[in-house]
Amino acid sequence: MTPIGPATIPRFARGMRLREDQARSRWVVVGPERLFVPDEIALEILRLMDGTRSVDAIVDDLASRFDAPREAIANDVLALLRDLATKGVVTS
Amino acid sequence: MTPQPPPPLGLLAELTHRCPLRCPYCSNPVELSRASAELDAATWGRVFREAAALGVLQLHLSGGEPAARRDLPEIVAHAAEAGLYSNLITSGVLLDAERLSALAAAGLDHVQLSVQDAEAQSADRIGGMQGGHARKLRFAEHVHAAGLPLTLNAVVHRQNLDRLPELIELALTLGAGRLEVAHVQYYGWALRNRDALLPSRAQLDAATEAVIQARAAHQGRLVIDYVVPDYHAKRPKACMGGWGRSFIAVSPAGRALPCHAAESLPGFDFPNVRDRSLADIWLHSEAFQRYRGTDWMPEPCRSCDRREQDWGGCRCQAFALTGDAANTDPACAHSPHHHLLDLAVQEAAVAGTDFIYREIKRPAVAEG
Ligand code: SF4
Numbered sequence: 113m114t115p116i117g118p119a120t121i122p123r124f125a126r127g128m129r130l131r132e133d134q135a136r137s138r139w140v141v142v143g144p145e146r147l148f149v150p151d152e153i154a155l156e157i158l159r160l161m162d163g164t165r166s167v168d169a170i171v172d173d174l175a176s177r178f179d180a181p182r183e184a185i186a187n188d189v190l191a192l193l194r195d196l197a198t199k200g201v202v203t204s
Numbered sequence: 205m206t207p208q209p210p211p212p213l214g215l216l217a218e219l220t221h222r223c224p225l226r227c228p229y230c231s232n233p234v235e236l237s238r239a240s241a242e243l244d245a246a247t248w249g250r251v252f253r254e255a256a257a258l259g260v261l262q263l264h265l266s267g268g269e270p271a272a273r274r275d276l277p278e279i280v281a282h283a284a285e286a287g288l289y290s291n292l293i294t295s296g297v298l299l300d301a302e303r304l305s306a307l308a309a310a311g312l313d314h315v316q317l318s319v320q321d322a323e324a325q326s327a328d329r330i331g332g333m334q335g336g337h338a339r340k341l342r343f344a345e346h347v348h349a350a351g352l353p354l355t356l357n358a359v360v361h362r363q364n365l366d367r368l369p370e371l372i373e374l375a376l377t378l379g380a381g382r383l384e385v386a387h388v389q390y391y392g393w394a395l396r397n398r399d400a401l402l403p404s405r406a407q408l409d410a411a412t413e414a415v416i417q418a419r420a421a422h423q424g425r426l427v428i429d430y431v432v433p434d435y436h437a438k439r440p441k442a443c444m445g446g447w448g449r450s451f452i453a454v455s456p457a458g459r460a461l462p463c464h465a466a467e468s469l470p471g472f473d474f475p476n477v478r479d480r481s482l483a484d485i486w487l488h489s490e491a492f493q494r495y496r497g498t499d500w501m502p503e504p505c506r507s508c509d510r511r512e513q514d515w516g517g518c519r520c521q522a523f524a525l526t527g528d529a530a531n532t533d534p535a536c537a538h539s540p541h542h543h544l545l546d547l548a549v550q551e552a553a554v555a556g557t558d559f560i561y562r563e564i565k566r567p568a569v570a571e572g
């Protein structure tokens with residue numbers, strides 16, 4: 113597997129779905145026997161992951177909306193997506 | 205007043221007890237339900253909607269073999285309409301490409317295929333079905349063709365644990381994203397076959413090592429779920445995440461259970477989804493309340509600082525080994541019954557390999 117980089121177009125691995133968990137007022141990623149609860153920032157990132165945007169494009173979008181240096185955002189996004197890739201949630 | 209329990213996360217729908225296989229460790233109760241007692245698809249649909257409203261996110265469609273039901277596509281469609289994440293737990297021997305694509309079209313999210321071994325002859329002997337393994341391999345191809353994600357589930361024990369590396373290979377070959385290595389749990393049918401199934405410590409250590417290596421080698425490609433089995437553990441597992449805390453099972457005949465094995469516990473009147481709503485059962489039934497939380501606990505659990513982590517372990521195992529479901533799970537080293545597990549391991553080490561296969565009891569004529 114190639115590691116996730118700025119040009120990668122990340123998407124959810126097969127069988128992983130982001131959905132609202134109304135009973136608990138939160139969003140979750142559901143898969144078989146697994147459940148991930150993203151924090152606010154992770155949720156912003158996952159919502160932008162639509163199978164067409166590259167990592168770079170996701171970072172651009174976040175940088176235009178949040179008051180943080182682009183480089184710091186890029187590091188956070190890459191770290192999160194790489195972590196989720198090793199857990200089988202995200203693929204490229 | 206007892207505090208409101210958290211909403212349940214998972215629902216296990218046991219659609220039928222019928223199955224062409226006869227695994228000697230099957231988790232179905234020893235008293236199997238007949239087809240005529242099964243809930244119909246519309247009732248399952250109502251149960252799914254009630255479950256979703258209650259907070260359930262994941263639905264496991266299981267059995268027996270769920271595909272033994274002709275109306276499975278309809279049941280899957282109900283699950284999708286209710287917004288549940290649906291996982292089909294199947295032996296794979298009854299579904300051809302056409303039936304599987306009908307399930308995919310109905311909105312199925314995921315398939316979990318069980319195999320009995322990595323080697324066909326042994327797999328067919330364990331499952332008690334000639335040609336079963338070959339059918340499973342074909343089924344895995346259909347899963348791919350249908351574009352569905354696949355988990356391979358391998359139930360392991362003394363007679364196949366040495367082939368765990370081959371089982372991991374098989375998961376990779378079949379393109380599974382996840383491999384669940386599940387040690388047999390000893391109640392029901394498995395308890396009857398314990399002497400033929402319990403692995404040795406040495407086998408277990410080799411298997412654990414194989415898992416560690418494979419996890420590193422296949423990171424990002426294959427997720428391996430694996431837990432050390434109770435008979436070689438010092439602490440029990442939080443069975444079902446704690447009684448009545450996150451999980452509901454519903455039997456083919458509609459009985460709601462805090463754990464799929466709980467039906468064999470005596471002294472319970474398990475509520476039926478035909479008579480009561482799932483919310484009422486979850487919040488108010490005596491059966492779900494009985495071992496919920498920590499108030500019911502005896503010592504040593506009562507004063508133990510792990511009581512809200514493992515919730516005292518498994519009630520069914522406590523009953524199977526000590527005769528009282530309210531005892532501390534003997535898998536815990538603090539249990540006064542813990543030595544029973546070592547004893548069982550020693551006995552199994554010198555026992556044979558013959559199985560008592562699972563079967564649906566025929567109506568019997570009493571012998572004179
Ligand atoms: S464990 Fe075996 S016998 Fe039991 S339902 Fe599964 S495949 Fe059928």
Ligand code: SF4
Nearest residue numbers: 505508510511516536
């Ligand atoms: S004593 Fe009870 S709560 Fe403590 S570890 Fe053992 S089973 Fe768990």
